[in-house]
Amino acid sequence: MKDDGKKKRIGVFVCHCGVNIAGVVDVEKVAELLKDYPGVEFSTDYVYMCSEPGQQLVLDKIKEDKLDSVIIAACSPTLHEKTFQSAAELAGLNPHQVEIANIREQDSWVHPDRDKATVKAVKIVKSMVEKAIQNEDLEPIKVGVFKKALVIGGGVTGLQAAMDIADQGYEVIVVEKEPSVGGKMIQLSETFPTLDCSQCILTPKMVEVTRHPKIKLMTYSEVESISGFVGNFKVRIKKKPRFVDEDKCKLCNECADVCPQIVPDEYNMGLSFRKAIYMPFPQAVPGTYTLDMESCLGTLPIRCGKCKDVCDAQAIDYDMKEEIIEEEVGAVVVATGYDLYDMKALGEYGGENYEDVLNGLEFERILSASGPTGGKVQRPSDGKVPKNVVFIQCAGSRDPENHNSYCSKICCMYTAKHAMLYKHRVHDGNAIVFYIDVRTGGKNFDEFYQRATDDESILYLRGKVSKIFKEGNKMIVWGVDTLTGQKVEVEADMVVLAMAMTKADGVPELMKKLKISIDGNGWLAEAHPKLRPVESLNQGFYLAGAALGPKDIPEAVAQASAAAAKVGALFAKDELMHAPTIVPVIEELCSGCGICVSMCPYGARTLNAVRKVIEVNEVLCEGCGACAAACPAGAAQQLNQSDSQIFSMVKAILRG
Amino acid sequence: MGKPKFAIYWAASCGGCEIAFLDIREKILDVDRAVDLVFCPCLMDTKYEDVEKMADGEIDVCLFNGAIRNEENLHIAQLLRRKSKVLVAYGSCASEGCIPGLGNLTDDEGICRYSFEESPSTVNPEKVHPQKSTSIEAGELTLPGMFKYVRTLEQVVDIDYKMPGCPPVAAQIWAVIQTILSGDLPPKGSVIGVSPKTVCEECDRSKDEKRIKEFLRPHEIGEVDPDICLLEQGLVCNGPGTQAGCGALCPQVNMGCRGCYGPAEGIKDLGGKLAGAIASVIEADDPEEIQRISDQIVDPVGTFYRFSLPGSILGRKI
Structure with a gap:
């Protein structure tokens, strides 16, 4: 005291x-x-x-x-x-x-x-x-700001955030783990409720991002670690080798022509094949080929090495190595997106066993003009045009006992869109939708749904599907119509599941590294659900898009712009004020046991083994007090919240 | 003017503190030359009456070891306080309560019931318990009554200094005696015979951040790395919260610090602090896994409060 x-x-x-x-x-x-x-x-x-x-x-x-x-x-x-x-x-x-x-x-x-x-x-x-x-x-602790932003994720959210930050005059690095930017949106056929061609509206943005002088695009790369603090982060980015020199590649496709290895094509959700050396899709950004070394037959001439032989531009370099790039940034926008819930989890719908039971994204590829069927609706098993298609909403959503308790929000709308687009392509086909509720909150959403039911004569049945199984070349769908109370059996040629959205693969691990909290479902946790919806509690990190929870494109884009505005507000300052209620070390009491080092979520405490004391980076310290509670020597005392103060407070309360 | 008068007394303790006093070896002769030991039942045939006859403040320095467990302990603590100019709570029992203090996990009745009825080696069908007084032909025999709980010396009388350790190491005892003889006394209330900071300061093992997945007991660990922090190897070590002064004796021989030098300068409750610190470095996110790992600490109170329960904030089981 x-x-x-x-x-x-x-x-x-x-x-x-x-x-x-x-x-x-x-x-x-x-x-x-x-x-x-x-x-x-x-x-x-x-x-x-x-x-x-x-x-x-x-x-x-x-x-x-x-x-x-x-x-x-x-x-x-x-x-x-x-x-x-x-x-x-x-x-x-x-x-x-x-x-x-x-x-x-x-x-x-x-x-x-x-x-x-x-x-x-x-x-x-x-x-x-x-x-x-x-x-x-x-007195507040002053610290400078490095006016450069990192955007993690090159989907529509990340691209929008990057553009909006760069347009404010600040440099941006976009890190995308896939060979091309575009995210999930580039795989979509049309978007609801306007039926805009998804590629047509996204590719201009992708091109703009590559051309923007303030934006540095790092595809096929992943964030390895981020250290430092708001305004002053050090980022380590792992750049995976693509074995093709982006600048030399002339996109002639000869390498892919000679490549003998075929593997399922991720862009088409495995509904078609690509070569081991490939371009994910024609409008991929950056426009270059990537050699997927895991699928490659072998680069030694005795094994294969054909692609290198045919490349006149000499763009192929088998000796390319993984690189670690270090960058300094002042703010980070996390736009890591989502994945679809695993089909295997839905055993009652056949898991992954039935070729003609598809998830929503697979059906998008079938509908897409650039998809495996060139936009013609054909079922994967035998290429026949399906005459009866069942669409099942809430597959894996709103089912707290077995799957996810949350509503995936976009499925009602995209199911209406799917059914409508199917009817547009197969005029004599029947589309049946099983639903729990139809939720159409959004601009022009309900009108779109009305169009689906009224004008397109799509049959909506209120009820859940209990089982799907195969009989001959038909998929038998057992469901119930809860409005009439009758059991329903449909002989379908194809079933489309409106699969739940779920956290993107690898996100919990990445967030642990970034010290961004996630909720029980793996969605990123905002600093305040109402008043700080695009900020993380970890200062300097901004969150946007479907990584925060299910949402549609305009919402994701709005969050991206909001996060970019927040970054702009941060970069408008030349100096940041850091709260001084930190936990310094009382050196006379500290013996450097190291316990607090493991406790600090911000990496603010380091052990000086020579002096046998802990040293504190006061700018990194957020004053959470975890070290103060853990320090057994009383050497970590939070300013204005010391043990002595707490004891006095407890005494005052006990005395009354 | 004669030599300064010294007294050493044992209350609820094992006697190890007196033995530690003799561990200063040949220097005992220097002590004998310098002081007049007037009262020390361990070494000399002295009686209560000898003390009672002394004038108040006649003893210059009294090293009082042992906790206050019974009426006799209290009586002599009060008597020696009156007769001594400087009263030192000498050793862990007098300073913090130490091993006798673990009796505060139950109470006097609980202790007697177990000792005289329930313990596996006891056969006592008539349930005979010791009595404060017993009449025999020769007259009335009395025993001092046991208090419900153990207290530290400081909790019953005013003390001048604390000197922790179970027992205090000889070098520190000698240093304290030299200080006292020099007449250059530290401020009242000081903890003497200790070094600054915690046992980690005196421990030469390398230290790093700690993330513990398993706690091991000494017999469960195959080979202890002689150079790395014991806690990092999963052996519970109380060093991070314990006052330095012993020279890290236990960690030197691959045994985690027991905590006998009591709470370090910056803290009030050693057991609570240690439990909090060691629980903090458990490396697990899953509540069940955390429970499994913490259950590996078999006796948390005995591990973290072994020497300091009566002197802690809680003081006893409540």
């Missing part, structure tokens, strides 16, 4: 919050009882402390009574701590001398008994007085 012999002059301001607090707690009594508490110079109550006159009262009293600390007994500090800190600052008081005693969320809102709630309020305020007695003036 710091004892400089100076007695504090503390002011206590008890808020009524209308009836929110005063309806339960006797606020006048609280203010009255605190008047005699040691250290308290002034105590009063007021109807709305957060109002202009309320703040003015605090400001005036600080000046009048020369208060050197104030306690605002009101709502949670998450709401108005900043309000009163800035009011105090106006009066010349250090903002870290302001304490909020939460007598609303932690008292009046949860207790009905007036007397008991009043006693509790007094205890809460007294404990904050005890804390304030030992509070010290703290």
